[in-house]
Amino acid sequence: MTDQPQILSDLGLYSPPLAVRGMIELDKAAFTQTVKVPAIHVPTNVLNKVVKSLKKVVLQRPGIKRVLEVNNKDESSTCEHRLVLLDPSSITSTDSFGNEEAAALKAFGVPQEIQRYELKLTYENLKSDEILRAVLPEGQDVTSGFSRVGHIAHMNLRDHQIPFGKLIGQVIMDKNPGITCVVNKTNTIDSTYRNFQMEVLAGEDNMVAKVRENGMFYEFDFSRVYWNPRLSTEHERIVSFLQRGDIVIDVFAGVGPFAIPAARRGCNILANDLNPESFRWLQHNGKLNKVDKKITSFNMDGRDFIRGPVKERLPALMKGSQKIHVVMNLPALALEFLDAFRDLLEPDQSVSCQDNLPQVHCYGFSKEEDPQRDIVERAGASLRNSLEGQCSVHMVRNVSPNKEMMCVSFTLPKEVLYTQHTQDRDSSEEPCPKKQKCEEQTD
Structure with missing residues (x-):
């Protein structure tokens, strides 16, 4: 982990520390870092209207508030302000605002003055594909996709992903509420009974799923039937x-x-x-x-x-x-x-x-x-x-x-x-x- 703030990439993807590359056992603390994000001061009396006008460019990140309280340095001002965090993939300078956003800021009397806010970023704030992209070998395919069957996430891992299987399973379970079991198909479908051999990557070893489809309810042992x-x-x-x-x-x-x-x-x-x-x-x-x-x-x-x-x-x-x-x-x-x-x-x-x-x-x-x-x-x-x-x-x-x-x-x-x-x-x-x-x- 580095103590120095890192500016986000042009793609707006948070790049976790290089030390997590190749991680087999999930260490959530290793993903913590400080990054700089663009932000703008907005008077509280027009805050909701401004945020609505900037909805395409405000920061949207799991577990992070996009509007923060700040200390007003100008004590002579009778107007309180809030700090609105912006998406670094959209806003890099004062010239990055589109015509609609710029017109809205002008109409509400908000200066287009961008500042950098140091934001602490943790594992909880990252998306599953960002975590897996940082961990898996560079240049290899990254998958965070799965089929959901009740509480079970069913994955089809490729050969280069197998060594990271348990970590992948834990990430999928952490980032998808309601998933309590992640499994991987270990062989092709059995042509006789149409079921797979499965390995539990993370969570409980409970294969009896409860599913609702088209208004009907189904229960079955996912490891022994086809669904x-x-x-x-x-x-x-x-x-x-x-x-x-x-x-x-x-x-x-x-x-x-x-x-x-x-x-x-x-x-x-x-x-x-x-x-x-x-x-x-x-x-x-x-x-x-x-x-x-x-x-x-x-x-x-x-x-x-x-x-x-x-x-x-x-x-x-x-x-x-x-x-x-x-x-x-x-x-x-x-x-x-x-x-x-x-x-x-x-x-x-x-x-x-x-x-x-x-x-x-x-x-x-x-x-x-x-x-x-x-x-x-x-x-x-x-x-x-x-x-x-x-x-x-x-x-x-x-x-x-x-x-x-x-x-x-x-x-x-x-x-x-x-x-x-x-x-x-x-x-x-x-x-x-x-x-x-x-x-x-x-x-």
Whole structure:
């Protein structure tokens, strides 16, 4: 730490002492220093008006008052003054004021006389990215971004940041009220259960998160299930299509971000997930939101779910007037599961359901230059039926610089669904297949 005042950089970023570079264990006291900031004297009788006029250039820094009391040196003056601290990135001299600020100062009789005020700056006054930029090796990427899941901050640290992981975690927790646990993903997502191995960087080792999304409440063990807060808008988009009484078949339901709000909307849900933990929390969240009677849940492989419970129920559902929506949100693999719908039903099961074919919403990742075309072609290949001109594609989000998450929506073609297409009007039906074991939600 240096005892000499340091003038702030032209960027207005506070440069902590050089001694903190490479710090592994967080020493908050090491960030304390004295800096000089520009300031202006303002009479108290026009103080509020002047501060409002200078709102673009006043100092805004966590934990620091921008208006200070000062001793009036001119005892003959009957007007008290306050010292208003200014942003050094905006004001460096009397000529730095813009036309609007200069006109306001003149109108209120405030001289454009800048003085330097020595300000004690501590760890509490710094922003997280400023601290991390000072600590991490110079020239390396600095991250203070994270996904928030309830009380948990989830980070994806890069290799050069790993040695500073615990310090980064503590800074994130200090600078974000309500965060009591910071974790880092230690490997790629498990393709079977869609969960990550996580390392606790800072705070309590409590992975059970409580989240509110689109008016619904969810609880789950974040370390054992899949949850992505960046998909909130997509969950809402799909649910907005639904009407009371519709049928929703959620093949990869997770803890219920599609199923729960759809049930609240008055839909009847068949929800499935292979992960036993997701299945358990799906049931819990149904009860938590008082929609459990609307949800029939399954703990099966997605393909087995389609070829079993869905196949068993689909003919009867298609004879009704309710629309049927199939949601397949497993973007790494869902397109490959579309083949489970091929030849799912017998020809005589098509009677009286010509106009009520399921609407499918299937998600996928693409790294191609034309991700929309890529998703449509891959979906068609899995179905062995072209979807060109028969579907819509929605760009969900940019996952990385060359990776997009897309959703392709289409009506499931009859040529795919039935073993053969026939105009025979024979209404005979074959016996129902053996019922699959499932969990019916009860009080």
